[in-house]
Amino acid sequence: MVRRAWEWWRGQRILVDFAFMLPLLGISLLMIPQITGPSPLGEPAPGMPTPPNEWACLALTLMLCLPLALRRRWPRxxxxFVALVSFVQWLVGIQALPANLAVLVAMYTMAAELSLRWAVAAWAVVELGALLEVLREVDSRDWDAHRDMFxxxxxxxxxxxxxxxYIRTRRAYYSSVEERAERAERERDTQVQIAMAAERARIARELHDVVAHNVSVMVVQADGASFxxxxxxxxxxxxxxxxxxxxxxxxxEMRRLLGVLREDDDAGSYAPQPGVEQLADLVEQIRSAGLPLEFEVAGVPLELSEGRQLTVFRVVQEAxxxxxxxxxxxxxxxxRLHYGDDALEVRVTDDGRGAAAPGDGAGHGLVGMRExxxxxxxxxxxxxRPGGGYEVVALIPVREETRV
Known part of the structure; x- marks a missing residue:
């Protein structure tokens, strides 16, 4: 409950900035009577700033403090605005007020929220304002004192x-740390999925061997029985x-192996195997993972068996x-898929590291493709590829062959 309330509070930026502005506004309002009251030194010397009347002081205080509630929404x-109000205040000869500290708060926000270029610009404006305020009070006799003040x-x-x-740099650092952690987590999940896919591919090959062997035995025995x-x-x-x-x-054997393949499978026990039509979903999934990808189909699409379609999908997925x-x-x-008269060519190319890519020695993807x-x-x-990158080209016949 407390955590959710804190998260909600942090999301209300204007409300938070308004709350942080209230102490400066309160102190400035409390000091108005002292600023507008009679000075114990009498009338100010010629050329010195004159104390403002109460209404002018109140107006300046509100104009300087209230905009701070929007400082993170519109920092520039x-x-x-507060720098311009302070400059007009200096032009008309009104002495500095406690509310002029709003310029420092706005400068801090510029440095914490924006780029270094804007931060330096804000710092230069505030330094110029401080210099103008000091120069207005300088005379030839007390320059050293005013220099120390400046x-x-x-x-x-x-x-x-x-x-x-510092706050901006720390935020950028924490943001980069979180981004690296999220990227590492995504890569870890990808590695887990790759390992699961590799294991399932191995089991699928085992299933193929079991079915092929047993069906061959059954065909031979059936022929012998018929004679x-x-x-x-x-x-x-x-x-x-x-x-x-x-x-x-x-x-x-099929139930045992299929049970392993379907374990923890959210798609359900009766989900169809992916084929050529699912390549569009695969392309979108890879794009969402951060890899720019182009997908092209050339030639007249042919009717393919489910096994061939699964082979095309797995070749593209592995590449x-x-x-x-x-x-x-x-x-x-x-x-790129190119449908020919007798075969389908599947070509997957990239412009990555190519031959310079480090190998971990644990992959069997190409072996599985060839099988x-x-x-x-x-x-x-x-x-x-000769010009850089990597290329996988698979040629899959589309006509059935009768094998004895």
Whole structure:
């Protein structure tokens, strides 16, 4: 409860600045009677500032203090206004008031909120104002005293200015620390997802091997049973039993491996595998991760089997993941699908580090790509580009081949 109230309070910038302005306004109002009352020294000397009347002092105090409630909303405007009011006050010969400290507060805000150029400009304006105020009171007999006064004011102004610059520098440092922490957290999550994807790819390859082996056994046994069913019933019966046992074994293996693949999967147990149509979502996901990316499709799109579509998706995903890992902070990438008469060419290029990218020796992405594409009789070529960057080109046949 207290934390939420504090967070709400910090978000009300105008209200907070108004609260911090109230002490200066209160002190300035309390000192008005002392400033406007009769001086114990009598009338001021010629050329010296005259004490203002009560209404003029009240107006100046309000004009100098009230804008401070907006100092962080419009720091330049507030500083310019209070500096202009102080300059007009100096021109008409009215002595300095406690409310003139508002100029220092506005200068501090400029130094804490804006760039160093604006901070230096604000400091120069305040120093000029202090010099003008001192010069108005100088005569030939007490220049040394006024010089010491000017140096004291200069030191006081510099202290406020340095405090503002320090606050701005500290905020920038904490902001960069938070940004690095968020980036490290995102990279850690990405590494976890990459590791999970690699493990699932390995399990998927195992599933392919299990299914391919068992289905091959079942096909051979079914062929044998069909030939022997009329001449050797016992042999046909054993073949059918073998088919049943092999099928149950294959189903058990598939359930086990698919259970691992679907563990903690938010997409659900019956979510379809991604294909070519999901490449647009993948491209947007990679763009949101900070990688500039172009996506292009050339040729007439062909009807592809679900397995081929999954292979295309995984090749693009793995290539873009490698770009994110090794391309560098300023890399950009391009994904191009070219539909030919007999094959689909998938080309993923980037302009990152290329051959200069450090390898961690733990990746098997290219191996997985080649295995996936080789299932359909295709090929994968991957390596650094001559002009810099990296390129992955996969050629996937689109016509089914009958294998004996």
């Amino acid at each position: 405007g507030v500083f310019a 140096l004291s004011w200069s030191f006081f102004v510099a202290a406020w200015w340095i405090l503002g610059v 022997a069913i009329e001449t050797d019933v016992e042999r046909a019966r054993r073949a059918l039993e073998t088919i049943g046992d092999t099928g149950r074994h294959a189903l058990a 873009l993941t490698n770009t994110l890992k090794h391309g560098g902070p300023r890399a950009s990438a391009q994904v 996936r594409v080789a299932v359909y009789g295709g090929s994968v070529r991957a390596g650094p």
